[in-house]
Amino acid sequence: xxxxxxxxxxxxxxxxxxxxxxxxxxxxxxxxxxxxxxxxxxxxxxxxxxxxxxxxxxxxxxxxxxxxxxxxxxxxxxxxxxxxxxxxxxxxxxxxxxxxxxxxxxxxxxxxxxxxxxxxxxxxxxxxxxxxxxxxxxxxxxxxxxxxxxxxxxxxxxxxxxxxxxxxxxxxxxxxxxxxxxxxxxxxxxxxxxxxxxxxxxxxxxxxxxxxxxxxxxxxxxxxxxxxxxxxxxxxxxxxxxxxxxxxxxxxxxx
Numbered sequence: 001x002x003x004x005x006x007x008x009x010x011x012x013x014x015x016x017x018x019x020x021x022x023x024x025x026x027x028x029x030x031x032x033x034x035x036x037x038x039x040x041x042x043x044x045x046x047x048x049x050x051x052x053x054x055x056x057x058x059x060x061x062x063x064x065x066x067x068x069x070x071x072x073x074x075x076x077x078x079x080x081x082x083x084x085x086x087x088x089x090x091x092x093x094x095x096x097x098x099x100x101x102x103x104x105x106x107x108x109x110x111x112x113x114x115x116x117x118x119x120x121x122x123x124x125x126x127x128x129x130x131x132x133x134x135x136x137x138x139x140x141x142x143x144x145x146x147x148x149x150x151x152x153x154x155x156x157x158x159x160x161x162x163x164x165x166x167x168x169x170x171x172x173x174x175x176x177x178x179x180x181x182x183x184x185x186x187x188x189x190x191x192x193x194x195x196x197x198x199x200x201x202x203x204x205x206x207x208x209x210x211x212x213x214x215x216x217x218x219x220x221x222x223x224x225x226x227x228x229x230x231x232x233x234x235x236x237x238x239x240x241x242x243x244x245x246x247x248x249x250x251x252x253x254x255x
Contacts, residue, residue: 004036006047013047015055021077022244024056026218027148029156032082034061036235040074054080060160062086067103084158085108087143096145097133102154102165104125105132106146113142122162125154130158155219170219170236177224178200184248187227198254200224207247214227216252224254 002022005015020035034056038045054061061080065226068076090113098108103124110116130152134145146156149165157164170189177183177200206215216222216237223234243249 001057002036002042005036005177006044007053007055007060008049008051009241012015014044016022016044020245021027022056022230024242024244025239026242027239028218029150032059032084032158034080035077037075037077040068040070040076041142041168045076048076048078051118053083054078058160069208071184082158083160084163086118087115087146089140090142091139091144092134092136092145094136094138096135096140097131097132097137097199099129101129102127102152105130105149105152106163106165109142109145109149112144115142119163122159122164124165125167127153127167134187135161147182157219167221173216175216175220175222177222181229183224183226183242186231188231194255196255198224198235199251200254201249201251202212204242207242207244207250222252222254 001017002019003015003017004019004022004149006013016038019036019038019253022033022164026032034054050063050066052063054063060083062083062085063078065079066076092109092113093120096112098105100225103121106121108125110119110121121207132152134140134148146163148155154165154167155169157166157169182203182205185202189197189199192215218237219241221236223232225232233254235250238255239253
């Protein structure tokens with residue numbers, strides 16, 4: 001079972017170690033969501049409202065859905081999205097363009113959109129001056145504008161309200177997944193527009209009790225060895241699904 005902490009208007013209302021079905025989905029520079037359930041007689045249930053904010057593993061999520069069922073089940077399921085989605089509440093005007101360092105461009109996006117009221121810029125690639133021209137004929141969200149910076153050869157990484165902009169998220173850790181160790185299932189798919197994509201179900205050793213070593217994370221380059229069909233692929237982790245109830249059911253997607 002996972003631990004979820006509940007906040008309301010910035011104030012901590014309590015936490016529970018008895019949340020179950022805790023699943024976090026994170027895709028490189030895109031989706032980052034949280035789902036979990038609790039029993040309706042859990043004391044924290046009365047503290048959760050439609051404006052609650054959840055904390056899980058140091059990351060904050062805004063509530064997006066509540067599904068309560070009484071009777072035999074007597075449970076409530078919650079869904080939430082990472083606070084970085086709040087960047088969608090701010091807009092950048094049409095024909096946006098700016099020249100400066102990566103950090104200066106990102107800060108200008110926050111300033112002109114008003115998102116600087118909540119967000120700040122953290123570590124950035126320091127590689128001289130660049131020019132960003134979004135060529136947007138109408139206003140767009142600050143989140144979309146920030147993503148537009150990828151055209152400058154950087155990637156966008158949110159740590160709650162801090163926006164880090166490295167050249168590349170993640171590292172080449174040398175991690176290798178193998179059958180009989182931590183690789184449970186290997187699936188490969190090809191589509192004309194996307195090329196090959198590899199879905200890998202793993203026994204997530206890094207999440208087992210007592211193991212504090214972080215072996216991989218989103219954006220890392222890893223190797224998967226499939227001894228059945230003979231594939232050995234070395235690709236980046238573009239998505240990561242964590243199941244707190246059973247880390248042996250975690251999965252990653254490589255591309």
